Amino acid sequence: MKDLNIKDIAKIAGVGISTVSRVINNHPDVKDKTRERIRKIIEEYNYIPNNSARNLKRTDSKNIGVLVKGIFNPFFAKIIQSIEEKISEEGYSTILHYNDYNSNDIEVAIELVKEKKLRGIICLGGNFTNIDESQLIDLETPIVLSSADIIQDLNKEIFSSIVIENEKAASEAVDYLCKLGHEKIGIIVTGQEDKCIGKLRFQGYKKALEKNGIEYKEEFLEIGKYTFKSSFDAMNKLLDKELNLTAVFVTSDIMAIGAAKAILKRGLKIPDEISIVGFDGIEYAEYFHPSITTIKQPDEDFGKRSVEILFDLIKRKKEHQHIILETQLLKRESCKKLTSK
Amino acid sequence: MKDLNIKDIAKIAGVGISTVSRVINNHPDVKDKTRERIRKIIEEYNYIPNNSARNLKRTDSKNIGVLVKGIFNPFFAKIIQSIEEKISEEGYSTILHYNDYNSNDIEVAIELVKEKKLRGIICLGGNFTNIDESQLIDLETPIVLSSADIIQDLNKEIFSSIVIENEKAASEAVDYLCKLGHEKIGIIVTGQEDKCIGKLRFQGYKKALEKNGIEYKEEFLEIGKYTFKSSFDAMNKLLDKELNLTAVFVTSDIMAIGAAKAILKRGLKIPDEISIVGFDGIEYAEYFHPSITTIKQPDEDFGKRSVEILFDLIKRKKEHQHIILETQLLKRESCKKLTSK
DNA sequence: AACGTTACTGGAAACGTTTCCAATTTGTAT
DNA sequence: ATACAAATTGGAAACGTTTCCAGTAACGTT
Numbered sequence: 011m012k013d014l015n016i017k018d019i020a021k022i023a024g025v026g027i028s029t030v031s032r033v034i035n036n037h038p039d040v041k042d043k044t045r046e047r048i049r050k051i052i053e054e055y056n057y058i059p060n061n062s063a064r065n066l067k068r069t070d071s072k073n074i075g076v077l078v079k080g081i082f083n084p085f086f087a088k089i090i091q092s093i094e095e096k097i098s099e100e101g102y103s104t105i106l107h108y109n110d111y112n113s114n115d116i117e118v119a120i121e122l123v124k125e126k127k128l129r130g131i132i133c134l135g136g137n138f139t140n141i142d143e144s145q146l147i148d149l150e151t152p153i154v155l156s157s158a159d160i161i162q163d164l165n166k167e168i169f170s171s172i173v174i175e176n177e178k179a180a181s182e183a184v185d186y187l188c189k190l191g192h193e194k195i196g197i198i199v200t201g202q203e204d205k206c207i208g209k210l211r212f213q214g215y216k217k218a219l220e221k222n223g224i225e226y227k228e229e230f231l232e233i234g235k236y237t238f239k240s241s242f243d244a245m246n247k248l249l250d251k252e253l254n255l256t257a258v259f260v261t262s263d264i265m266a267i268g269a270a271k272a273i274l275k276r277g278l279k280i281p282d283e284i285s286i287v288g289f290d291g292i293e294y295a296e297y298f299h300p301s302i303t304t305i306k307q308p309d310e311d312f313g314k315r316s317v318e319i320l321f322d323l324i325k326r327k328k329e330h331q332h333i334i335l336e337t338q339l340l341k342r343e344s345c346k347k348l349t350s351k
Numbered sequence: 352m353k354d355l356n357i358k359d360i361a362k363i364a365g366v367g368i369s370t371v372s373r374v375i376n377n378h379p380d381v382k383d384k385t386r387e388r389i390r391k392i393i394e395e396y397n398y399i400p401n402n403s404a405r406n407l408k409r410t411d412s413k414n415i416g417v418l419v420k421g422i423f424n425p426f427f428a429k430i431i432q433s434i435e436e437k438i439s440e441e442g443y444s445t446i447l448h449y450n451d452y453n454s455n456d457i458e459v460a461i462e463l464v465k466e467k468k469l470r471g472i473i474c475l476g477g478n479f480t481n482i483d484e485s486q487l488i489d490l491e492t493p494i495v496l497s498s499a500d501i502i503q504d505l506n507k508e509i510f511s512s513i514v515i516e517n518e519k520a521a522s523e524a525v526d527y528l529c530k531l532g533h534e535k536i537g538i539i540v541t542g543q544e545d546k547c548i549g550k551l552r553f554q555g556y557k558k559a560l561e562k563n564g565i566e567y568k569e570e571f572l573e574i575g576k577y578t579f580k581s582s583f584d585a586m587n588k589l590l591d592k593e594l595n596l597t598a599v600f601v602t603s604d605i606m607a608i609g610a611a612k613a614i615l616k617r618g619l620k621i622p623d624e625i626s627i628v629g630f631d632g633i634e635y636a637e638y639f640h641p642s643i644t645t646i647k648q649p650d651e652d653f654g655k656r657s658v659e660i661l662f663d664l665i666k667r668k669k670e671h672q673h674i675i676l677e678t679q680l681l682k683r684e685s686c687k688k689l690t691s692k
Numbered sequence: 693a694a695c696g697t698t699a700c701t702g703g704a705a706a707c708g709t710t711t712c713c714a715a716t717t718t719g720t721a722t
Numbered sequence: 723a724t725a726c727a728a729a730t731t732g733g734a735a736a737c738g739t740t741t742c743c744a745g746t747a748a749c750g751t752t
Contacts, residue, residue, distance in 0.1 A: 017708080027732075040730070059709075064403075064738085238637070267635070368704095369705070381700070
């Protein structure tokens with residue numbers, strides 16, 4: 011059974027094609043009675059307009075792309091959910107695309123925009139530190155970089171961004187450990203993949219140490235990837251060095267859990283022997299035992315605001331914006347005040 | 352700057368439109384020299400064919416839909432990854448669509464197929480227990496139900512499926528607990544949302560008890576949703592009943608972690624005082640402390656085989672298939688052998 | 693040189709919409 | 723009744739492809 015098209019519906023209703031089109035798109039210039047009649051017929055015959063044809067004809071495709079770095083990242087799951095919600099509220103639809111860790115994000119984004127005739131694109135995570143300004147200028151479609159790695163001196167007029175203050179937040183986390191009396195504080199950061207964000211959080215760590223008069227030692231640092239396993243291994247290396255660490259700061263919750271497991275598996279107690287602080291604020295960290303103290307990122311705000319900014323751009327209501335969201339230190343069970351020996 | 356189209360490329364190359372089209376689509380009837388020349392021009396001018404136009408013209412759209420129930424389910428993440436990989440290997444592209452828990456899955460699937468002119472669709476999870484056979488017959492597009500809830504007496508000729516033996520696997524898990532000497536074994540199952548699968552796993556639980564001569568008591572049962580929190584609460588209710596449970600079987604790993612947290616938070620020891628077994632085999636269960644014994648589902652196989660079945664159907668090589676995958680009990684730290692008192 | 697065969701190539705219709713523009717109907721004020 | 727404006731409607735072009743069909747070029751065979 012061949013699917014019906016707009017012509018068939020027009021014939022059945024005894025009206026012109028354009029009238030049916032106007033009904034479908036909620037254009038005003040149709041008599042209420044006619045509109046109702048056509049609506050009923052569309053309903054009755056279960057007619058669904060062909061998306062490809064619509065997109066082909068329209069310059070404004072009603073599609074928003076969401077490019078996500080890494081499907082395994084539970085921190086992004088909530089953000090995506092709120093993004094999708096808001097996008098469909100606006101009558102647009104979401105085209106979700108997952109990038110793996112080796113991809114050239116800006117290139118994939120541009121290709122996606124062209125190929126799918128996107129009206130706008132949100133990049134969640136991803137690395138935009140090596141991009142060429144001309145790439146972004148050529149892309150006339152609004153782009154919002156959300157929680158992404160962005161090079162500092164990029165022309166701010168050609169993209170929007172929404173981020174947290176990674177350095178400040180990390181510093182707050184480590185400062186908290188210092189205030190609890192910790193001095194030997196290890197750190198596990200994400201490496202290459204995540205250059206900029208990892209680096210910023212690492213800088214926050216260093217600043218907090220400095221502020222508290224603690225000397226930074228390179229041996230306290232381990233590099234890991236964004237997986238349980240990688241951080242588990244990194245923690246073991248740290249422990250093997252016998253540095254008498256009393257605390258460790260890990261730059262994501264998933265990794266904090268991997269690290270915590272390594273600690274516990276050796277029979278060490280958290281927080282009695284080692285305190286640990288994570289970063290992100292995913293639910294996993296709360297349900298780990300002991301629950302993990304962490305920096306909570308405002309995930310829902312990330313989603314909502316990203317879409318808001320994008321639609322402001324699409325509707326040409328505003329210029330590109332650069333928003334900084336607040337984080338919050340969630341104190342839980344994984345940190346202990348050090349009593350002076 | 353307006354994007355180039357196939358006409359522009361044809362003009363630049365000094366050939367006909369159809370020749371360019373043939374190059375794009377790797378059709379054979381083009382002289383190698385011409386092909387190379389056009390390829391270079393396409394590359395140089397960074398031309399990307401318009402997807403909407405292609406889909407509009409083609410009856411075979413090269414799009415495969417993947418409908419996923421619940422974005423938060425980490426068990427699905429791996430499956431999706433392997434699905435995407437295989438689909439793009441075949442030169443098709445994946446349209447990912449997330450359903451929330453209240454959706455009517457078959458209706459959403461059908462709409463998606465029509466709207467996006469999909470060539471096939473894979474449903475990951477989702478509930479197909481209340482569907483009408485006519486809906487599936489009307490849908491002429493191949494459909495594969497993967498790890499989904501399917502009504503038993505559905506006509507097997509009109510859809511493909513790939514599942515595990517939920518009842519058997521659950522029974523194996525509980526039997527393991529029994530063999531360790533446990534008799535008072537609680538159970539937390541998913542409720543309404545997940546009617547069929549939850550019921551099957553529950554039946555497995557009952558069968559294992561029966562086999563081991565243990566009487567089933569309703570008070571050992573709690574219903575939960577697929578979240579940490581819900582299962583955390585359910586476990587607390589179970590504990591509040593003071594049934595002297597020595598073990599608990601939880602029908603998913605996420606929920607097992609929620610339950611384990613409830614146990615540990617009360618100061619009870621796992622596995623010393625209570626043993627726990629989960630279901631799914633997600634990575635997080637391995638990194639929880641103590642690591643959680645669980646039923647491992649073959650996630651990668653789920654993905655790969657789903658795509659294989661789908662392409663067999665698309666290419667009309669085979670009829671609808673119904674595949675059962677094997678599970679495996681992963682013995683870890685969360686279970687203890689009961690020494691007779 | 694004439695022919696048949698095969699390898700390429702180009703033109704044009706078609707896919708199902710949206711939208712501009714013109715045409716028709718309706719309503720309102722004189 | 724008439725004139726004019728406003729509301730509603732229909733026709734046709736256009737969006738960028740693919741593919742059928744017809745046509746040309748190249749080549750070997752007689």
